[in-house]
Amino acid sequence: MKVSALDVRRASGRIAALGLVCLPLLGGASTPADTSAAVAQVLPMASDLLEIKFAEGQEIRLRDGRPVDLRGRALTGAATSRVFELVARGEWFRSHDVSEEKLEAMRAQGRLAAGEELPDLNLYFRLRLPRGLDAESIAEQLRTLPEVEAVYHVPTPAPAPVAPDYYTPSSGSYQRYQDAAPGGIDSRYAATLPGGQGTNVRICDVEYSFNSSHVDLAGVTVVGTTPADPFSNTNHGTAVMGVYGGAANGQGVTGIAPGAQKYFAAAQTTAGFNVGAAITSCAANISAGDIILIEQQTWGPQSTGSSDCYGCVPVEWYKPYYDAIKTAVAANKIVVETAGNGSQNLDDAVYSTGNSGHYPFLAQNDSGAILVGAGLSSGWGTTARYAHTYSNHGSTLDLQGWGDSIVTSGYGDLFSADGVNGWYTGSFGGTSGAGPIVTGAAASLQGRHKALLGYSLTPAQLKAVLRNTGTPYGGTKNIGPLPNLRAAFNSLSAPGACTAGGVSIAGGCWYLGGFDQSCQDVCASRGGYSSLTASYVGAPSQGGSVSNCQQVLTALGYPGAVTAVTRSDSLALGCHRWSTGALYWQTSPVFDPASKSYGSAAQLACACMN
Incomplete structure (x- = not known):
């Protein structure tokens, strides 16, 4: 039998007002003012699992089942070797399923968007301890290592709390x-x-x-x-x-x-x-x-x-x-x-x-x-x-x-x-x-x-x-x-008219700059640079696409075919016209609108505030 939202019948005897699903508290390094270790003693957590954050600035990655410094400078000291030997029968694995390359791209992209440094999520690892080892004891030893920024006790799933069914309207629409x-x-x-x-x-x-x-x-x-x-x-x-x-x-x-x-x-x-x-x-x-x-x-x-x-x-x-x-x-x-x-x-x-x-x-x-x-x-x-x-x-x-x-x-x-x-x-x-x-x-x-x-x-x-x-x-x-x-x-409003030389696309006014001219310079006299440049014609991870680039360049008077490339001299220029007349969409995962071309050869398509 089919049922609509306006033609449903109430059955009895079933309570369904589940609230938010619940998960437990972190552990972490303890200081005299830090109560997390005491709280951890009364809260559920994984008894054989630790999450380790290695210090920023290192290139520590999982290789052959254990963390390795790809630069060869860390994880080689005597103290580190002793701790790693204690957990040799344990299992190391990355904290995130997303590939190292995608995490690096997300971080680089976010750094530009946020205007601040972001943590390297590739430096997070989880360690499944061998049977018989005490998690807090190993955590304390790991915290003493110069390569380690923090160690956490990993939360475990908790039951779903029930929110009372206070009142259900009895007339009009159900939703x-x-x-x-x-x-x-x-x-x-x-x-x-x-x-x-x-x-x-x-x-x-x-x-x-x-x-x-x-x-x-x-x-x-x-x-x-x-x-x-x-x-x-x-x-x-x-x-x-x-x-x-x-x-x-x-x-x-x-x-x-x-x-x-x-x-x-x-x-x-x-x-x-x-x-x-x-x-x-x-x-x-x-x-x-x-x-x-x-x-x-x-x-x-x-x-x-x-x-x-x-x-x-x-x-x-x-x-x-x-x-x-x-x-x-x-x-x-x-x-x-x-x-x-x-x-x-x-x-x-x-x-x-x-x-x-x-x-x-x-x-x-x-x-x-x-x-x-x-x-x-x-x-x-x-x-x-x-x-x-x-x-x-x-x-x-x-x-x-x-x-x-x-x-x-x-x-x-x-x-x-x-x-x-x-x-x-x-x-x-x-x-x-x-x-x-x-x-x-x-x-x-x-x-x-x-x-x-x-x-x-x-x-x-x-x-x-x-x-x-x-x-x-x-x-x-x-x-x-x-x-x-x-x-x-x-509260939303359609974009206004563009000044001379600009075309209105996707809510922004687009202009083609001179060779070796950044988007900030292109937009300096047109109300300032618009982040639409990155989100419309930038890298795929930011919402850009080759078809969007094609649309913008065609409207600006360059209707030729656009080629999607990642150049060896990549400065993540996004959508641009090369000095030879070729049209390109830069597929680098990072789009930097302030970049200028390599060798004074590219004209950027830029969105301005107008």
Whole structure:
């Protein structure tokens, strides 16, 4: 039997209000002011697994099953040899599944975009200890080595906390989080405009698992290592995907952004539990402007290890995962991160002490992710958009979504007559439910922006638009505004006319510079350089393509065939005309708009602010 979102029946006896999936706290180096080692004693963690970050500036890579310094200068001392001999029967492996080359490219690209140095994720390794060795003892010995920057106890998966089903509206549309503001995010309106259903946007969900056979979740691409769900329950991921990506197929639910392409990366795989690896697997398989949703949380310093995850915090509290998030954001990927169900004020002083000096919730250490809290649904009347008691809150939170009464796929308490592949729930919630609502809004806004202007918003730009146009939160606990897509769309504007010699393409004004002239110089008298140069005609990892380059050069009066090359004298010039008249698209993974040509031979195609 087929079922629509407006013609579903409530079944009894099944509780489906699962909140955010929970993962434990990091270990790390201890100092007199560092409480992480004491906390680690009462929290679950892998007893035979350590994560080691070698110091920046080294070229240490995994070769023949063990870390090796490719420059031949490190890992040769007597102390290092003694520790390595102790763990000789253990197993070393890289922390990230993405190839060394792709991680290096992401880092180089992000460094240019962020304007700051980023950690070398190739320097993260995991060590599976031989049986009988004490993890903390080996960790302390590793920390004494000059080549080692930090050693962490690796978190283990924790049970999923349950968010209560506080209230389910009994009239009107079941998916009321898609209604007009102030009650919902107005995604029904967004769906009526080109791009508003997330067209030409990819969403990669970091989860444990999902039901790939559900009728509303066709066509999900799995990236990274093979999933290994520690809880053997696909409902959580199925519900999350249904909120943002349920198919518009005339039955069940329709997601906020059904036009977006759905990707999935497992937080736990056959290689072990590793949220950082899932993040980089997502980043390596999507394009600039696409979205990564992190449906995880970790134990914090206030945690007791309880199954309801009291004290849990966003995963970026664990430094290796923070580094992966920051790298993905710097590579122009939108990261949506659930804030957690820990009932915590993230502005509390406990989050700026200990933790080996890593304080991600301070403004100056912002990872660039969109942190999402859980607000009361419209059914709560005058207290709608107040923070749920379980939701983390504080100045670091950016946006909120509904934390209760969410109708989506999975669980079967709302409808189950068609079997597990047609299950639906009316009581999904927690920050788990809030995260995909914001993700759907982000995909809708990005799709609309691309349809209207031809290029993607950056992570900072997209966050600013949703924050500045959202419906304000209620009460005294900051969880950010609820997205308002109508207001967000209305804030977008088409580009103005270009000055003489320029052509309007993809929302920017393009000009061809003189030989050996940087884009900054080309745009100096035209309002300044636009980052659209990198995101439209730059390297593939930044969203550029040879067809885009062809379009720009043709419009500028050079209609010949464009050749995609990586020159031996590569300075990552992107789209340009060579002095011989040849037209090139530089495929180097890094695009530096400030580069000048080798031998004064190239004219760059540049986008200017005008």
